[in-house]
Amino acid sequence: MNKILRSLLLIATTLSIIESGTALAADKLETAATKFVESNGIKFSYRILGPQSGTPLVLLQHFTGNMDAWDPAVVNALAKNRPVVVFNNRGVGATNGVVADNIAQMTTDAYAFIQALGYKQVDVLGFSMGGFVAQELAAQHPELVRKVILAGTTHQGGGNHLMKVLGEAFSRANAPDPRDYLFFSQSEAGKQAAAAFLSRVYARKEGRDPESGKEIADAHGKALIVWTSTPDPEFKTLKAIQQPVLVVTGSNDTMLPTEGSITLYKQLKNAQLLLYPDSNHGSIFQYHDSFVNTAEFFLSH
């Protein structure tokens, strides 16, 4: 390529970087404004990132998690090529209503919330307890849910070690945030990844969601324990899911055992399984770049 042409390419590329850079500034979970939409008698708090076109990706959150519990490294990266929506379940963050204590209610609410946004078709990413909602939603609303990502989750009746692991996480001295223990492996690499994750989720200073308290923990705990303890020996929910699914978790998920993800893969009709080394419940945060690379391909093709 000759010199003039190279200069022109450089100018053009630079301008295009400035343009997309400007757009991206409003596309960060850490700075996105919290909005509200009413549906099914609930005023849902939510944030929306990314371009207006493309199949929206709706994120379904874990036990007691609010919008600020999502990892910006995952959310912002996925929002480069599609709208990404995070929201709070009833009674969580700035969403009003009595906290839901069962997965059926959360599924009804998620459906109502998505309808209120006017989306005809969405992809969903369910993390942990949010993965239970994602499964129910995909099974019950095949016309609405196009693709599903199930991260750090399990199938109905898959069992859990919630109480044991939560107890351990909170009983440690000098532990400012239990997620370093619950989401990450305790290797040197896991500890570094945990610290990086925590600095990312605490990056937002203005307009953070209020922290979840005991009322939310009790209700969500009940929902989680009942769903993972209610057998579904014929995997009826999984058999009803025809959509493409990406199942991903860590090598040693101490809360929802890794074997549950292998079962999800085996029992789902059209699932891909991705298991990471040296990792726990939050493998998608520990390996956020790698996960986004695979998730991006899965959602785009």
Add this chain to the structure above:
Amino acid sequence: MNKILRSLLLIATTLSIIESGTALAADKLETAATKFVESNGIKFSYRILGPQSGTPLVLLQHFTGNMDAWDPAVVNALAKNRPVVVFNNRGVGATNGVVADNIAQMTTDAYAFIQALGYKQVDVLGFSMGGFVAQELAAQHPELVRKVILAGTTHQGGGNHLMKVLGEAFSRANAPDPRDYLFFSQSEAGKQAAAAFLSRVYARKEGRDPESGKEIADAHGKALIVWTSTPDPEFKTLKAIQQPVLVVTGSNDTMLPTEGSITLYKQLKNAQLLLYPDSNHGSIFQYHDSFVNTAEFFLSH
């Protein structure tokens, strides 16, 4: 971006496409020249693609496979960002010598071949029987092997259904190539992927490797059966592998059962597992775009 600028960008981009298009023309497995290098008393036939810089990726081939048995869709795509080397085992294709009938010999040969090319460090992708060689090579030569991809393979003592499945594959009427049955699922999607794969591997017309005959099948069959039937109950080979490994196979690998890949993942210290839906032994060919996307990230980060 204004109109003039957009035009300039278009011109510049077009020229850059023409340039890289020219470079890529010499970087296709289907047209790459076969070269020779002597080492350990063997004159190895090989082909090399891609740029000169970057950690070279050496491909280790399956039972009876020659260089033309590799899928250009995988090889050419991986060669965009690194040198990729394919070669023939002793007695296969245009490589001389008595066909090796054990994995130890193939490992010694692969090491000698890589040394002859002057590489200080390489990545390896072993498919099926080539995956056994990749494991031995990584365990015995940690200084040489940086990263490992194990596709459609198993661990030592992992068992095989070679004879049963080969028999089925060859007994079908009107089956021009047994790989449609051995590498792909028998669903509509699998059959379409098989046809596309076969058209890709037969795209090369000039200078194809000679087909493998009974002598090669007998020797490789012995190597494969002995290795997968010799127990390694403490997984000594796997425990010796400290390098990052990407393990990938199909949901129903009929030749080297999928469970063997799950065991590889569990017993290796630093492995990532990727399992595809509706697929068999050759899942990396059925899902070549998705596999290349994940492999590219794994090798580059």
